Amino acid sequence: xxxxxxxxxxxxxxxxxxxxxxxxxxxxxxxxxxxxxxxxxxxxxxxxxxxxxxxxxxxxxxxxxxxxxxxxxxxxxxxxxxxxxxxxxxxxxxxxxxxxxxxxxxxxxxxxxxxxxxxxxxxxxxxxxxxxxxxxxxxxxxxxxxxxxxxxxxxxxxxxxxxxxxxxxxxxxxxxxxxxxxxxxxxxxxxxxxxxxxxxxxxxxxxxxxxxxxxxxxxxxxxxxxx
Amino acid sequence: xxxxxxxxxxxxxxxxxxxxxxxxxxxxxxxxxxxxxxxxxxxxxxxxxxxxxxxxxxxxxxxxxxxxxxxxxxxxxxxxxxxxxxxxxxxxxxxxxxxxxxxxxxxxxxxxxxxxxxxxxxxxxxxxxxxxxxxxxxxxxxxxxxxxxxxxxxxxxxxxxxxxxxxxxxxxxxxxxxxxxxxxxxxxxxxxxxxxxxxxxxxxxxxxxxxxxxxxxxxxxxxxxxxxxxxxxxxxxxxxxxxxxxxxxxxxxxxxxxxxxxxxxxxxxxxxxxxxxxxxxxxxxxxxxxx
Amino acid sequence: xxxxxxxxxxxxxxxxxxxxxxxxxxxxxxxxxxxxxxxxxxxxxxxxxxxxxxxxxxxxxxxxxxxxxxxxxxxxxxxxxxxxxxxxxxxxxxxxxxxxxxxxxxxxxxxxxxxxxxxxxxxxxxxxxxxxxxxxxxxxxxxxxxxxxxxxxxxxxxxxxxxxxxxxxxxxxxxxxxxxxxxxxxxxxxxxxxxxxxxxxxxxxxxxxxxxxxxxxxxxxxxxxxxxxxxxxxxxxxxxxxxxxxxxxxxxxxxxxxxxxxxxxxxxxxxxxxxxxxxxxxxxxxxxx
Numbered sequence: 001x002x003x004x005x006x007x008x009x010x011x012x013x014x015x016x017x018x019x020x021x022x023x024x025x026x027x028x029x030x031x032x033x034x035x036x037x038x039x040x041x042x043x044x045x046x047x048x049x050x051x052x053x054x055x056x057x058x059x060x061x062x063x064x065x066x067x068x069x070x071x072x073x074x075x076x077x078x079x080x081x082x083x084x085x086x087x088x089x090x091x092x093x094x095x096x097x098x099x100x101x102x103x104x105x106x107x108x109x110x111x112x113x114x115x116x117x118x119x120x121x122x123x124x125x126x127x128x129x130x131x132x133x134x135x136x137x138x139x140x141x142x143x144x145x146x147x148x149x150x151x152x153x154x155x156x157x158x159x160x161x162x163x164x165x166x167x168x169x170x171x172x173x174x175x176x177x178x179x180x181x182x183x184x185x186x187x188x189x190x191x192x193x194x195x196x197x198x199x200x201x202x203x204x205x206x207x208x209x210x211x212x213x214x215x216x217x218x219x220x221x222x223x224x225x226x227x
Numbered sequence: 228x229x230x231x232x233x234x235x236x237x238x239x240x241x242x243x244x245x246x247x248x249x250x251x252x253x254x255x256x257x258x259x260x261x262x263x264x265x266x267x268x269x270x271x272x273x274x275x276x277x278x279x280x281x282x283x284x285x286x287x288x289x290x291x292x293x294x295x296x297x298x299x300x301x302x303x304x305x306x307x308x309x310x311x312x313x314x315x316x317x318x319x320x321x322x323x324x325x326x327x328x329x330x331x332x333x334x335x336x337x338x339x340x341x342x343x344x345x346x347x348x349x350x351x352x353x354x355x356x357x358x359x360x361x362x363x364x365x366x367x368x369x370x371x372x373x374x375x376x377x378x379x380x381x382x383x384x385x386x387x388x389x390x391x392x393x394x395x396x397x398x399x400x401x402x403x404x405x406x407x408x409x410x411x412x413x414x415x416x417x418x419x420x421x422x423x424x425x426x427x428x429x430x431x432x433x434x435x436x437x438x439x440x441x442x443x444x445x446x447x448x449x450x451x452x453x454x455x456x457x458x459x460x461x462x463x464x465x466x467x468x469x470x471x472x473x474x475x476x477x478x479x480x481x482x483x484x485x486x487x488x489x490x491x492x493x494x495x496x497x498x499x500x501x502x503x504x505x506x507x508x509x510x511x512x513x514x515x516x517x518x
Numbered sequence: 519x520x521x522x523x524x525x526x527x528x529x530x531x532x533x534x535x536x537x538x539x540x541x542x543x544x545x546x547x548x549x550x551x552x553x554x555x556x557x558x559x560x561x562x563x564x565x566x567x568x569x570x571x572x573x574x575x576x577x578x579x580x581x582x583x584x585x586x587x588x589x590x591x592x593x594x595x596x597x598x599x600x601x602x603x604x605x606x607x608x609x610x611x612x613x614x615x616x617x618x619x620x621x622x623x624x625x626x627x628x629x630x631x632x633x634x635x636x637x638x639x640x641x642x643x644x645x646x647x648x649x650x651x652x653x654x655x656x657x658x659x660x661x662x663x664x665x666x667x668x669x670x671x672x673x674x675x676x677x678x679x680x681x682x683x684x685x686x687x688x689x690x691x692x693x694x695x696x697x698x699x700x701x702x703x704x705x706x707x708x709x710x711x712x713x714x715x716x717x718x719x720x721x722x723x724x725x726x727x728x729x730x731x732x733x734x735x736x737x738x739x740x741x742x743x744x745x746x747x748x749x750x751x752x753x754x755x756x757x758x759x760x761x762x763x764x765x766x767x768x769x770x771x772x773x774x775x776x777x778x779x780x781x782x783x784x785x786x787x788x789x790x791x792x793x794x795x796x797x798x799x800x801x802x803x804x805x806x807x
Contacts, residue, residue, distance in 0.1 A: 004804050004805065004806065005803075005804040005805070008804070074763060075803070076762070076766070076790045076791070076802050076803055077790060077791060077792065077793055077798075077799050077802050077803050078799060078803060079803050080790070080791055081791065081792070214791065214792030215792075332614055333614065402651070404647060404649060404651040405651055405653060405654075407609070407612075407647065407651070408647065408651040408653070408713070408716075409653075409664070409668055410609065410612060410640065411607065411609055411640055411644065411645040411647075411717075412640065412641070412644070412664065412665040412668055412669065412716065412717070412720055413637045413638065413639075413640035413641035413665070413668070413669050413720060414637065414665075414668035414669055415637050418668050418669075418670070419668070422664070422667070422668055423653055423668075426653075426655040427653070427654055427655055429655075
C-alpha cells in the first residue's frame with residue numbers, strides 16, 4: 001500500500017527531528033554550564049549564555065513549523081497529538097536552555113578563590129549527571145514512543161529532587177564563614193536550576209504518554225517535599 | 228531543458244486539409260438543402276396563386292368546365308380526421324411511453340414492447356390501410372363501408388409508434404434526480420409522474436406528437452382504402468369524408484390544368500397547416516415551461 | 519399501528535409512538551446550556567443488510583442515531599454509507615433489483631413492518647441530495663410547496679408553511695421579493711437551501727443528507743453547515759460526507775464505515791483526536807493508500 005500524504009509525513013518527521021535536536025542542544029549547554037561552574041571558567045560561562053540564542057532560535061523554528069502544519073495540513077488523531085506534544089516539548093526545551101543560562105550566570109558571581117564544600121560539590125555533580133541522563137532518556141522515550149521509559153523518568157526525577165533538598169539542608173548548616181555561606185547560597189540556586197531541568201523532562205515524558213495513549217496524566221513528583 | 232524560442236506555425240498542408248474538409252461539409256449541406264428549397268419554392272410558386280377566398284370557402288364540385296370549386300371539404304375532413312386520430316394516438320402513445328420508462332424499465336415484457344413498436348414504425352402506411360380495410364370496411368362495421376373514423380383509426384396506428392418512441396426518448400431525458408427528489412418527499416409514484424415527469428418533459432412530448440401529426444396528415448395510401456373520396460363535407464365521421472391528400476391525389480389525375488393547379492394549392496395548404504400547428508405547439512410549450 | 523398516508527404526520531398521534539418527552543437523560547456537560555426542544559426522535563438501525571441484486575453492499579449494521587443530534591457517516595467510496603442511509607427512508611428499494619433486510623426503527627416504529635406505507639415513511643424522514651434538484655418547471659414558492667402538494671395536502675396555511683420553511687433555512691431575505699421566479703434561477707448554494715426548505719416544509723422528524731455540500735463553493739458550504747447546526751434543534755440529522763473536515767465541524771458523533779460494516783462510532787472529538795480502531799486512525803489521518 002503506497003503511503004499517501006507523503007509531503008505531510010515528511011514535514012511532521014522533520015519537525016520532530018528539529019524538536020528532539022533541541023534536546024541535544026540542551027545537553028551540550030548543560031555540560032558546558034556545569035564545567036564552567038566547576039572550573040570557574042568565566043569565558044565558557046559567557047559562551048553558554050550566548051549560545052542560548054540557538055535554542056531560542058530552534059524554538060521559533062519549530063513553533064513556526066507547527067503553525068504552518070496546522071494551517072495547511074489539518075492533522076488529526078495521532079498526528080494532531082504529536083503536533084500538540086511537540087509544541088509543548090519545545091517550550092520545555094526552551095526553558096531548560098534558560099536554566100542552563102541561569103547556572104552559567106552564577107559562575108562569575110561565585111568567584112575564583114571562593115571556598116567550596118566537598119559534599120555539596122559532589123551532590124551538584126551527581127545532580128548534573130542525573131539531569132543529563134534524564135534529558136537523554138526523554139529524547140529516547142519520545143523518539144521511540146516508549147511509555148515505560150517515559151514513566152521511569154519520574155523515578156529518576158525523585159532522586160534529583162532528593163538531592164536538591166539535601167543540598168539545601170547542607171547549605172543551611174554550612175557554618176559561619178561568610179564566603180562559604182555566600183557560596184552555599186549560590187549552590188542552592190544552581191541546584192534549583194538543575195531540579196527545574198528535571199521537572200521539564202518529566203513534562204516531556206507526560207507528552208510521550210499522551211501521544212501514545214491519548215490520555216493526559218500528571219505524573220507524580222515535582223517539588224512537594226516528603227521528608 | 229531547452230528554452231522555447233519560437234512557437235511552431237501551422238503548416239500549409241494542414242491549412243489546405245482544413246479548407247478541403249470545410250468545403251466538403253458545405254457541399255454536403257448544400258446538396259441536402261437544395262431539394263428542400265426547391266420543393267418549398269415550387270409549392271409557393273405554383274400554389275400561392277390558388278389561395279383565394281373561393282378556394283377556402285367552397286367545396287370541390289366535380290365540374291368539368293367553369294368553376295371547379297375550392298377545397299373546403301378537404302380541409303375540414305383532414306382536420307376532423309387528424310383530430311380523432313390524435314385524440315387517440317397521443318394519449319395512448321404517451322401512456323405507453325410512461326409505462327416503458329416508469330414501470331417496465333428493463334423488464335422482458337417492456338423490451339418486447341419496445342421491439343414491436345420499433346417494427347411498427349417501419350411498417351408501410353398502406354399496410355395499416357389494408358388492415359383497417361379488411362377488418363372494418365369490408366365487413367361494414369358500424370353500418371357503413373368507407374368511413375372517416377375508420378380512416379382515423381388507420382392514421383392512429385400510423386402515429387402511435389412515432390408518439391411512443393419520441394415520448395420515451397424525452398421521458399428518459401428527465402433526470403432521475405428529479406424523480407428521486409419527488410419520491411423522497413413522500414409522493415406516490417403516480418403523482419411523481421403527473422406533477423414532475425410530465426411537466427418537465429412537456430415541450431419534448433409536444434414536439435414528438437407534432438412529428439406524428441405531421442406524418443399522419445400527409446399519408447394518402449391508408450385513406451384511399453378506408454375513407455375514399457367525396458366532395459361534400461358533412462362532418463359525420465361515420466361516412467365518406469374528403470381529405471387533403473386524397474383530394475390532391477384525385478386532382479393531379481385530372482386533365483384540366485385548373486384542377487391540377489388546385490392540387491398545388493391544396494399541397495401548399497397542407498404544408499401551411501402543418502407549419503401553423505408546429506408554431507402553435509411551440510408557443511404553448513414555451514408558455515407552460517418557465518422560460 | 520401502521521402509519522397510513524392520510525393521517526397527520528404528528529407521530530404522537532400514532533399508536534405505539536413514544537411521547538416526545540425522552541430528553542430527561544443526562545446530556546453531555548457542554549450541551550447542557552443548549553435548550554433542547556424536547557421533540558427529538560431517535561433512529562435505530564439493527565442488523566441491516568442491503569443488496570443490489572446478488573451484491574451485498576451493507577453487511578449487517580447496528581447503529582443508533584440519537585435525537586436532536588447530527589451524526590456524520592464517513593468512509594471511503596463504496597463502503598456502503600449512501601446505501602445504508604437510503605435504507606433509512608426506504609429509497610433503496612426504488613432501485614430495480616435492490617432490497618434490504620433488517621430493521622430500521624423511528625423510536626419504536628418499525629419502518630420495515632409489513633404493510634407500512636412507504637410514502638408515509640418518507641414524509642417522516644426527509645432527504646437532501648448531493649446535487650441540488652429543484653423542480654425546473656416550478657417557481658421558488660412552488661418548489662417549497664411541492665412536498666406538500668405532492669403528498670396531496672392542501673391548505674390555507676400553505677403560504678404560512680412555505681414562508682416559515684424559507685425563513686428557517688435563511689433564504690427568506692434573499693427571495694422574498696421573487697417567490698414566483700423559477701427555482702433553477704438561484705445560485706448553487708441557494709438551490710441547495712431551497713431543497714432543504716422543501717424537505718423541511720413537509721414536516722419530517724429526521725433529515726438525511728447525502729453529501730449535501732460536495733457541489734458547493736466554500737462560502738455556500740459554510741452557510742449550509744450553519745443551517746445544519748440550527749436545524750438540529752428541531753430535527754435529528756444524519757449526514758453522509760466525503761469531507762472529513764466537514765464531519766469534524768458539523769457532527770456531534772461520527773460513524774466510520776468500511777466495506778459495508780461499521781468500524782467505529784463515537785463522539786466526533788474522540789474520533790478525530792484519539793480513535794480506538796487502527797483502521798479509523800489510518801483513514802482519518804490519510805494513511806489509506
